[in-house]
Amino acid sequence: MYQYATFVLFLTLGIAFQLSHGTVVNVRDKDNQLCLFANLTVNFSVSYEVADNKSAAVEFELPAKVTADESTCDATSSTLKLNFGEGHSWSVNFTINGKMYQADTILFSYNLSDTTVFPNSVLNETKTVAVKPHITDVGVDTCYSCKSKDTIEADAVNQTLWNVLIQAFVSNNSTSENITSCAADVPITPTPTTHATSTTTAAPVTNSTTTAPPPTTTPTPTLPTPTTGKYSIRHDENSTACLIANIGLRIGFKQEEMNFEPNGTKVSGSCGVNSSELILTSNTMTIMLTFTNDTKKFRLHALNITGKTSFGVLFSEANTNLSLWEAAVGTSYMCNKEQNYTITSPLTLYTFNLQVQPFGVKNGVFSTAHECSLDDTSILIPIIVGAALAGLILIVVIAYVIGRRKTYVGYQTL
Numbered sequence: 029m030y031q032y033a034t035f036v037l038f039l040t041l042g043i044a045f046q047l048s049h050g051t052v053v054n055v056r057d058k059d060n061q062l063c064l065f066a067n068l069t070v071n072f073s074v075s076y077e078v079a080d081n082k083s084a085a086v087e088f089e090l091p092a093k094v095t096a097d098e099s100t101c102d103a104t105s106s107t108l109k110l111n112f113g114e115g116h117s118w119s120v121n122f123t124i125n126g127k128m129y130q131a132d133t134i135l136f137s138y139n140l141s142d143t144t145v146f147p148n149s150v151l152n153e154t155k156t157v158a159v160k161p162h163i164t165d166v167g168v169d170t171c172y173s174c175k176s177k178d179t180i181e182a183d184a185v186n187q188t189l190w191n192v193l194i195q196a197f198v199s200n201n202s203t204s205e206n207i208t209s210c211a212a213d214v215p216i217t218p219t220p221t222t223h224a225t226s227t228t229t230a231a232p233v234t235n236s237t238t239t240a241p242p243p244t245t246t247p248t249p250t251l252p253t254p255t256t257g258k259y260s261i262r263h264d265e266n267s268t269a270c271l272i273a274n275i276g277l278r279i280g281f282k283q284e285e286m287n288f289e290p291n292g293t294k295v296s297g298s299c300g301v302n303s304s305e306l307i308l309t310s311n312t313m314t315i316m317l318t319f320t321n322d323t324k325k326f327r328l329h330a331l332n333i334t335g336k337t338s339f340g341v342l343f344s345e346a347n348t349n350l351s352l353w354e355a356a357v358g359t360s361y362m363c364n365k366e367q368n369y370t371i372t373s374p375l376t377l378y379t380f381n382l383q384v385q386p387f388g389v390k391n392g393v394f395s396t397a398h399e400c401s402l403d404d405t406s407i408l409i410p411i412i413v414g415a416a417l418a419g420l421i422l423i424v425v426i427a428y429v430i431g432r433r434k435t436y437v438g439y440q441t442l
């Protein structure tokens with residue numbers, strides 16, 4: 029019986045989620061040009077009077093099915109008016125001011141005589157609330173985007189706007205690819221605690237979709253050191269490895285950092301005379317490393333990384349003009365310390381416990397290692413200290429010899 033109840037509950041939740049597809053509206057002007065676009069989700073929470081001076085509260089969502097024919101577009105002001113259900117409406121008006129536009133007022137009218145939405149309401153009139161939205165300073169020719177929830181409270185009505193994408197004053201009959209994001213969306217640290225209720229007021233930040241949002245604040249919520257993966261490629265099933273790599277990897281993409289998980293990673297690639305390739309495919313990322321051999325030395329020449337951030341953003345970044353991890357052909361390159369390399373402006377590669385040999389592998393094991401300069405300093409320090417000590421001893425010896433000669437000379441004159 030309980031199991032059945034749980035099943036029904038899940039079914040209901042499933043339907044509730046399916047409803048959350050947002051409302052999409054295209055408003056066209058008299059010339060049939062797109063002038064206002066909106067794709068948004070609005071949740072309403074309304075309290076109303078029922079019998080015995082009691083109040084009831086209902087929650088519902090702006091439906092996907094709305095009519096927008098009362099919407100208007102002018103050169104400097106426009107109104108999105110959405111009618112839905114039994115005499116309900118939601119509207120917002122926009123004004124342009126120089127290079128910016130803003131939303132002025134949201135009017136929400138609800139018809140209390142709609143008994144399917146407001147059962148047992150003692151009133152049967154239509155009520156209207158006016159609230160001020162937080163959509164300001166949106167760049168002209170940009171879409172305003174706010175995925176975060178923003179709750180606006182009025183007397184008996186709370187409205188929560190989320191997954192909002194709106195462009196007023198559309199030009200050229202199509203929405204802009206440039207985005208003005210609300211402040212709540214700009215990631216500061218990639219650790220969402222309870223992002224479901226981020227009701228911060230949204231002072232927007234204008235930027236294009238292709239460039240990163242401005243705050244380059246501390247992107248390090250201290251990830252653990254990534255696991256070192258041991259990868260190898262062989263020519264065929266009967267031969268020993270022709271390319272071997274031990275490496276712990278971390279990717280920094282914009283504000284986010286992700287460790288590469290070797291467990292479950294598929295390894296593929298090829299060994300050539302002048303070029304070898306290692307392809308690592310985990311369930312979140314594909315990393316393609318291309319090494320070249322220029323007769324004496326090898327180097328990491330190209331890197332192509334595609335994947336998905338925890339925010340679901342797909343990325344594909346490649347640099348085919350690198351000169352990293354250089355060492356003599358027939359040796360391996362080694363760097364145990366953490367290293368970081370800027371591969372493209374949004375993408376940084378971090379390596380840990382690195383040792384690679386892409387050419388001339390014998391018996392499936394690493395040949396002599398060329399250590400990276402960072403590791404070299406740990407060897408350099410004892411050398412410097414040793415040299416300094418040797419110098420000191422030399423000075424003492426010279427001083428002693430000079431001292432001896434002085435006393436000898438002095439003795440002779442006597």
Ligand SMILES: *[C@@H]1O[C@H](CO)[C@@H](O)[C@H](O)[C@H]1NC(C)=O
Nearest residue numbers: 056059060061062200201202
């Ligand atoms: C604007 O685009 C729509 C389709 O996207 C098209 O039907 C309409 O004719 C276009 N209007 C003009 C004036 O080009």
Ligand SMILES: *[C@@H]1O[C@H](CO)[C@@H](O)[C@H](O)[C@H]1NC(C)=O
Nearest residue numbers: 073074075085181184185186
């Ligand atoms: C609106 O939100 C406030 C604060 O969360 C809450 O106290 C109030 O009861 C809500 N009103 C409605 C109608 O849901």
Ligand SMILES: *[C@@H]1O[C@H](CO)[C@@H](O)[C@H](O)[C@H]1NC(C)=O
Nearest residue numbers: 105121122123132133135158
């Ligand atoms: C926006 O709508 C509100 C409510 O209808 C109205 O008071 C206000 O004057 C309108 N603003 C503009 C600029 O039209």
Ligand SMILES: *[C@@H]1O[C@H](CO)[C@@H](O)[C@H](O)[C@H]1NC(C)=O
Nearest residue numbers: 140141142150151152153154
């Ligand atoms: C609304 O309620 C009033 C009384 O409160 C009643 O006179 C009127 O007929 C009702 N109208 C409708 C459309 O139900």
Ligand SMILES: *[C@@H]1O[C@H](CO)[C@@H](O)[C@H](O)[C@H]1NC(C)=O
Nearest residue numbers: 049050052067068191192193
């Ligand atoms: C509207 O937004 C939702 C969520 O942000 C998205 O899944 C959907 O594809 C969008 N629809 C259109 C027509 O842009």
Ligand SMILES: *[C@@H]1O[C@H](CO)[C@@H](O)[C@H](O)[C@H]1NC(C)=O
Nearest residue numbers: 169203204205206235236237
């Ligand atoms: C986006 O903005 C940039 C700079 O503001 C501009 O050069 C570019 O044309 C815009 N792109 C679109 C599609 O509007």
Ligand SMILES: *[C@@H]1O[C@H](CO)[C@@H](O)[C@H](O)[C@H]1NC(C)=O
Nearest residue numbers: 261262263264265266267268
């Ligand atoms: C590997 O060796 C087995 C047995 O020696 C042989 O049957 C097979 O054809 C070889 N495979 C390749 C790809 O050389």
Ligand SMILES: *[C@@H]1O[C@H](CO)[C@@H](O)[C@H](O)[C@H]1NC(C)=O
Nearest residue numbers: 255256257289290291292293
């Ligand atoms: C790798 O993942 C599998 C299943 O996801 C797990 O059973 C196994 O313990 C993992 N191995 C390591 C070394 O973490």
Ligand SMILES: *[C@@H]1O[C@H](CO)[C@@H](O)[C@H](O)[C@H]1NC(C)=O
Nearest residue numbers: 332333334344345346347348
């Ligand atoms: C990187 O890999 C992706 C996916 O395999 C591919 O579409 C893209 O063209 C590659 N980029 C370069 C520069 O090779």
Ligand SMILES: *[C@@H]1O[C@H](CO)[C@@H](O)[C@H](O)[C@H]1NC(C)=O
Nearest residue numbers: 280366367368369376378402
């Ligand atoms: C990258 O490494 C340098 C030292 O090589 C270090 O100063 C810098 O802080 C590192 N950057 C990051 C983002 O870890």
Ligand SMILES: *[C@@H]1O[C@H](CO)[C@@H](O)[C@H](O)[C@H]1NC(C)=O
Nearest residue numbers: 300301302321323357387388
């Ligand atoms: C590196 O390249 C040179 C010249 O193409 C070639 O002779 C040599 O065999 C290559 N070394 C390896 C280990 O493949």
Ligand SMILES: CC(=O)N[C@H]1CO[C@H](CO)[C@@H](O)[C@@H]1O
Nearest residue numbers: 234235236239240241242243
């Ligand atoms: C159009 C716009 O405002 N672009 C800005 C995006 O952010 C970068 C810095 O992250 C600025 O340099 C651009 O001017």
